[in-house]
Amino acid sequence: MTATENVDPLEQEGEIAADYLEELLEIADLDGDIDMDVEGDRATVSIVGAELPELVGDQGERPPCAAAQRPGAARDRGGGPGEGLRRGGGDDSDDPVRAEGRSRRRRRRRPRVVVGRRRAEPARGRSPRGRRRRMTDPVSRETPPAPAVAAGVFSSRLPLAEAYAGLLADAGITRGLIGPRELPRLWDRHVLNSALLAEAFPTRTTVADIGSGAGLPGLAVAIARPDLHVVLVEPLLRRATFLQQVVEVLGLDTVEVVRARAEELHGTRDFPYVTARAVARLEKLAGWTLPLLSPGGDLVAMKGASAAGEVDEAAPTIQRLGGEVVGIEQYGADRVPEPVTAVRVRVGPAGARRWDAHAATGRGKRGRGSGKR
Template identity: 55%
Template sequence: MAGSVFGDRLPLARRFAEHLVTSGVERGLIGPREAPRVWDRHVLNCALVAELVPDGARLVDVGSGAGLPGIPLALARPDLGIVLIEPLARRVEWLREVIADLGLSVTVERGRAEETVVRRRWEGADVVTARAVAPLARLAGWSLPLLRPGGILLAMKGATAQAEIERDAAAVRRFGGGVPRIERAGVGVIDPPSTVVVIERVREAGKPDRPRRRRGQA
C-alpha cells in the first residue's frame, strides 16, 4: 500500500515519520498522543492528496507546521516544486533540518501567507495546500491570492468540511474562489480517506462575476 504511494522513496517517508515521533514531539510540532498513529493519520493521509495535484505543479503549503502535507507530498511526487510557508522560527528550523536530512529539494519560507512580501514572492502557484490552519473563509483570504487564475486550493479538513462550506461559501466567493467542493483522497487505501475541500481561483478578490450576455447581445 505505502509502496504504491511513495515508490522508491518509501524509506525516506519512514524516516520522516521517525523525525515526527522523535524530534517533532520533543520540539512541540506534534503532540505525544499522535506518535502511535503518525503514519496513517499524518504521513500517508497527507501523501494521498497527491492524486489531486496536477503533474509538475508549483505548490505552496500554507502554515506548514510539521511539514504536513508538504513534505509527504514532496516524497510522493518528486515532480512538484514545493514551498513551505511557516511563521514560527522554531518550526522553520526543524523543517530545514528534516528537509536537509531527507535530501529533498523543498524551499522553506519563514512568514505568513497574508504578508505582502511573501505573497509577491510566491504568487502564481498552481496549487496551495493547507491542513488544520484556519476556518475556510480566513484560509481562502490568505491562500487564493497566491494562486494563478485557474489554480486550486486544497484544504485538508475533517468531519466539519461540509458545514464549513455552507457557512463560508460567500466569503470564498468574495476572495475570488469558485464553488467549493469536497473530494476524498485515498479511497480504498486508507479508512477513512482524506477529506479535501477544493476551491478554484476564478477571479481577483472583490471583482464581481461577469454578467451573462443575453441572446443576440454582441
C-alpha cells in the first residue's frame, strides 16, 4: 500500500493547520502538543501545553493560524485537494528546521500504514493538477560540499551521503522538511551530526528512528552503517513519502519506512534499539518509545545541553515504565569539535510497561510525539 492511499481530505487539511502551529512553536522555541480533533465535517487544531501562555498571551489570545479548518480551507488559500501533502518553501521562505517534529495529538485514529521497503512500489503523490512530483524539484540552491571529516565517517559510502545531502538541499527544502537557513550547516548540524550516532549501536542489529522527519538521524545512520536494519517511523504522509523516495533513489535495501505513530506500534512491533532526534523532551519520549523496545533494549535519544536536566525530570517516568538511565554519552569527540550527546535508557528483561499518560502529564490523552504529525 502506498503512502498516499486512504487519506481523508479533511485530515489532510487539518494537517495543514497543524503544520502552521508546529512551525509557530518551533519559531518561538516553546514546548507543546499539537491537538487535532476531527469531528463530522470539521477539523479543529489547537496547542496544548504548559508554556502556552507564553505564546498566546495572558488573556488567552489565539493566533489566527489556530482557527478551525473546514473542508475546502486549503483550496480557499489557493491550493488544490492535495495541497496539504506538499508545502513549498520558495527562496523567500523562512521555515525553521523541519527534519524533526514535535508532539501532536489527535482524537480520531486511523489504521497504520506500512509504506514498505525498497522493493515496494514508490510512494508518490500527485500535485493538484495531476502532474507526478519529481524527487528533485528545481530550486536555486547549491548543496554545500562535504567537509573533510565526512570521508572518515561514511568511508566508501560518502557518495551516498552526498546524494542524500543533495536531496535534503533540494526536495527537502521545497517540500518544507528543512528550512533554507539550514543549508549552510546541512552537513555539520544534520547529516554528520546524525551519522555520528551510528557509533552507539553494535553490528548487525535493528534500529528504529521514531519521528524520522527528513530521515535524521535514521537515514544518515543507515548510510554510515550498511550492516544495520533501520526502520524509519514517520506518521506524516508528506514526510513518509519523502523518506520512501530517498530510499528508492539511493537504493537503501536495509531501510524500511513505516507510516505510523509510535504508540500505534505498541504491542505489534519491538526493536532492540530505538532512537529519536528532537522529537520531545525525554519524559514524553520515554513514554512513546520504551514500550517499543525488546526486553533489555536501549533507547538512544539525541539530546543537547539540556540532557542532564531532562534526565532528572524524566527519571520517575522512566522508572515507572521499567527502565533505567544508563548514562549520558558522547559520540564523535575524536572527529568533530562538537560531539553528539545522547541519553541511553535501558529497559529490563521483562520489557517496558505501557505508559499511563494521565499519570505522566496530568492532562489525559497522550501526546502524539512521534505520532502522526
